[in-house]
Amino acid sequence: MHDVVIVGAGPVGLFLACELGLAGCSVLVLEREPEPGSPWKALPLGMRGLSAGSVEAFHRRGMLHPLLAASGAADPVVDLDVDEAPPPRGVSHFGGIMLDPADVDLAALPFRLPGPALDGVMTSLEAVEAVLSERAAKLGVEIRRGVAVSAVTQDDDVVVAHAGGHEHPARWLVGCDGGRSAVRGLAGFDFVGSEPRFTGYAVLATIVDPEKLKPGFTPTSTGMYLRTPFEGYLGIQDFDGGAFDRSRPPTLEHVQEVLRRVSGTDVTLSELHLASTFTDRAMQTSTYRRGRVLLAGDAAHIHSPLGGQGLNLGVGDAVNLGWKLAATVHGHAPDGLLDTYTPERHPVGARVLDWSRAQVAAIGPDAHSQAIQGVIRDLLGTRDGTTYVFARTSGTATRYDLGDEHPLVGRNAPEFRLGDGTGLGDLMRDGLGVVLDFSTDARLRGSAAGWESRMRYAAGTARNDLGCGAVLVRPDGVIAWVGDRDPDVEAFERAAHRWFGGPTSC
The missing domain is CATH 3.50.50.60 (FAD/NAD(P)-binding domain)
Incomplete structure (x- = not known):
């Protein structure tokens, strides 16, 4: 078994x-x-x-x-000798509205530290x-x-x-x-949830006249289409209430008809290589x-x-x-x-x-959706709007309610880096929890030894400790406890008991 x-x-x-x-x-x-x-x-x-x-x-x-390496992407170039993380290279989009990463307000993201995993990867x-x-x-x-x-x-x-x-x-x-x-x-x-408003299409086809389709996301009066940088790869959203999805296999004639209607062009597809459908059912x-x-x-x-x-x-x-x-x-x-x-x-x-x-x-193609889109475009043209989308899509905004008001508790831990160059990510390879002790007297060492089979203990000054004296990081990278410059050992032990069970040694 x-x-x-x-x-x-x-x-x-x-x-x-x-x-x-x-x-x-x-x-x-x-x-x-x-x-x-x-x-x-x-x-x-x-x-x-x-x-x-x-x-x-x-x-x-x-x-x-x-x-x-498998994705054909280069290793990130990271300057670890600075205190602040660089701006993101990409911010994704919202409903096809592309955003400028230069508009992200880094001051509104106070818990980012330099590291090799600050950006997304295609x-x-x-x-x-x-x-x-x-x-x-x-x-x-x-x-x-x-x-x-x-x-x-x-x-x-x-x-x-x-x-x-x-x-x-x-x-x-x-x-x-x-x-x-x-x-x-x-x-x-x-x-349970909500029923679909559109049938979506992922299509790989031979396009006779691709210049008739704008690159990127293009909302229209009947839906939206996406022309990607990959030759012949298209995405289409047709607001039919999800009626076509899985009703029958998409044919060349059907996909061309939908693409022409949604794009408002007379674009021609000569061959359909692969096509599938999906919906926005949530x-x-x-x-x-x-x-x-x-x-x-x-x-x-x-x-x-x-x-x-x-x-x-x-x-x-x-x-x-x-x-x-x-x-x-x-x-x-x-x-x-x-x-x-x-x-x-x-x-x-x-x-x-x-x-x-x-x-x-x-x-959506209706007047109400179009009005909403106009308002959202205005909001996403601001630094606050762009920063909000980045925080939501990058995971920066995710925080679990662990019953502790400290602003770091419940969040994904930043890439703290000790004076010898060791980063938090280096300490998490084996899937254990981690105690980072930035205090000068390492008072937590003896207590943390009780959980040595379930968490690593690492002490030393950090390049940037974000004002923390010590942090307890769960194996999933979430901060479970933060201590001040004179860490409360009993508070640490309560947090350790809560997430790791009783100590294995004294």
């Missing part, structure tokens, strides 16, 4: 498998598709954007350089899955492909995935099997756990791909769940640790769904 069975070998399932494998759990991944490769995962159709928060997750597990599903699959294999994770789950049963002690004519028992099962999740339905999760489960079954990624929430938040939301789920589930498997999790997964991640998912709905509302 495995500790954990994961259903779905996409980026979310593989990242979670790596987190659990790193913690010494026995993990089996079941994947419906027989082969890992697909034209929908390779460029250009598989193109995805990883936000700074997701890139940081790869960095902290030592996978950033392999990811950049990559592909193929590259992400290749890096994660290789890492998973090195960690002893077993992946079985061509296996579809047909039933899920559970009792108080065991959950069983029935797949491929076999039973796969485990202590825990996690559905990471996408928007049409089998696990979600088989385990009895509800799935749905979410009310809980991410039922008994011994949990959900992550699109299995727990779906929404329009506008703004590219889906993959990043799923990676955040995996990072948050991985260490909590591993601690539960090993029996040293404090009471209720696994129960913090839903209250921490569900609100983040709900905000992304609303973010998606807001973008759809702004690109």
